[in-house]
Amino acid sequence: MLTLDKDGRVIGKLVDLPPQTFASGATVHPAGRQIAFVLTNISQATQNGFGSDIYLVNVDGSGLQKIVTHEQENTFYSGPAFDPSGRFLYFQRRSSVLRAGTPVNDDSIERLDLQTGERKQVLVDGTDPTISPDGKTLVFVHLIRSQVDTLWVADADGMNGKPFFKVKDRFFYMQTPRFAPTGCQIVFSGAGRTLVNGTFAGSHTAHLGIPSEVYLSPCDGSSITSIGETFDDVTPVWSPDGTKIGFALGGQVSQLTVATRELNKLAQSDAFSFGDLVWLR
16 A cells, blocks of 8 residues: 555555455544555465455554455455445445355355444445445445446435436446535446447447446436546546545546646656555645
């Protein structure tokens, strides 16, 4: 995990992680004092076999602690997201199981009470949860047989799930919806948008040769607006004031001003290629 300055230059490590591990999916606590992230260990000697766990660390790099442990081999956690109170942490759980002799994935979104330690499944067939600023609404990527379907919306307890968009546009792939900290809109990364009339939208291509862009949608899902083109899928992050969106791609951090659509490319680095940004201030 690296720390960057306002110009996107690497200024050091936040925390030293064990060998043969890599971090992903970082997200900041609403109080701004802790970061939750996923740590995947590729060592064959790891406890409970190959899988990933969720950790907390203070923003100064101290206090590293594991809060979710994969309980069996081929169990993976991803996409941690705090609710606005900071008490609850949502995340995806994926476990590979055998059904009738065929390997399949069990996908679900779970919620951890950081005060009591209580953990519960809130919905199935979902990933990349994001919680509205009022804490009442959950938006996530719905899955069909572990493949991306579209965005869905549900109550914060997982009840009343339904498709998020009111428009009929489809995407070949989408990921990482994120509620804005102010106002009421969602940003997400999408590839291969097909408009309701059947035409293909977009001009830049992702790694599969499919148009990939950053999109905004109001909280009622009534429209989808492209605000920037990328050559691959990204994990967008909002600035604390909600005026900009950042993402890391190809060893470079970019900032997109929402109002003007101006893209500002910051310093290039050999220390990373892709990444999940946390915007602290």
